[in-house]
Amino acid sequence: MATYLTVDLGGTKIATGFVTLDDAGQAAPVVEDLRSVPTEAPRGGDDILRRLAALVADRVRDRDGLAGVGIGSAGVVADGTIISSTDLIPGWTGQRVAETLAETTGLPVGMVNDVVAHGLGEAHHGAGRGHARVLSVGVGTGIGGAIIVDGRPVTGAHAVAGHIGHIAHGLGRGVRCSCGTLAGHIEPVASGTGLATLYNLMKDDAVAEVASGKDVSDLAAAGDAFATEVIARSARALGEALGGAVNLLDPDAVVVSGSVAGSGAPWWDALRAGFADGAMALTRTIPLLPGALGGAAPLVGAAVAAAQAVG
Known part of the structure; x- marks a missing residue:
């Protein structure tokens, strides 16, 4: 069993939670301690990344023994960086999110687009299993x-x-x-x-x-x-x-x-x-x-992305 801090970042809110995955794939994921804060998108990408890093650092301190951090984010994601985004989040394009969170936490970070995170969750542990x-x-x-x-x-x-x-x-x-x-x-x-x-x-x-x-x-x-x-x-x-x-x-x-x-x-x-x-x-x-996973799908998928990043 491995537990990950997971993040679902959208234009309206940033949701976080701890997701525990069974390495053998037999038990259902455990999603717990859910919290969310407003994205406050009009404040721009630099401000969002700064607040996200602070939020993730605080949440990592809440749980010992984390295996990594997983994030599903709005925007087009490549190698942990937002390479394209809409005006919904001004200045989000170009943000090096995974690198920043890895530096902040000292943990491995897996990052995908938020819709991809949803798909990973359903494919591994939901209707697509x-x-x-x-x-x-x-x-x-x-x-x-x-x-x-x-x-x-x-x-x-x-x-x-x-x-x-x-x-x-x-x-x-x-x-x-x-x-x-x-x-x-x-x-x-x-x-x-x-x-x-x-x-x-x-x-x-x-x-x-x-x-x-x-x-x-x-x-x-x-x-x-x-x-x-x-x-x-x-x-x-x-x-x-x-x-x-x-x-x-x-x-x-x-x-x-x-x-x-x-x-x-x-x-x-x-x-x-x-x-x-x-x-x-x-x-x-x-x-x-x-x-089958409802609103938990992106967080479960972010955990899968983190597990894949760990190796």
Whole structure:
């Protein structure tokens, strides 16, 4: 058994916890002593890294015998450095996070992108366990993904492999994506934010606008036919995009998680229908599995990344 301090750093909060992994892989991970602080992203990357280092140093003092530190961070990660990030965290690009934390703690540090951490958690200890090739898809505020093969992430030539939210789909044409394109990505019409965008684009003038994807889900749960139609159209489009993705990648399983994936049976039914239409005959049998770890997945995955860094 080995215990790691783990970090999940996003645009809103920095979550930390201690995760104990069974070296033999028999026992479930133990996640404990969870704490979080605001990221305070507008203060910029230098300030965030300074506060992160202080937080990690304090947390390391809370626990003896740690094997290392694992971190999943927003942004594109390569060799422990943020090589690209959005304006969500100003000045985050270029931050040498793993090196700073290793110097601060004297411990080995494993660092991956936050969505990759989620995928590692699900592949090793969640719904993807037992599958050699896993495509992990997170559908929340945005849409992210990770490709895990034989337990390790496939990051690609530019460390961006798995960005499934930026696969093209006709439903998104003309809708601005978070990456800036209007060419038609799936994220701006199928994420949580995208549900609200699609609802407001599809509604007639007599219907009030919604502020969030949760508003759409709440309306559908209350029996609103139009909101139900929007959710089905959005989920079906995502399913078609996933069908194209498995035609390219041919994984053993697709694990789908995130807040939008909790929308219930109508969302899953539409997702699977779109997937069946988009996938070829041989890939149509690939299972779409709900994530099993919930909010613990990124911390569990960060621990896996730390264990892999240790060796």
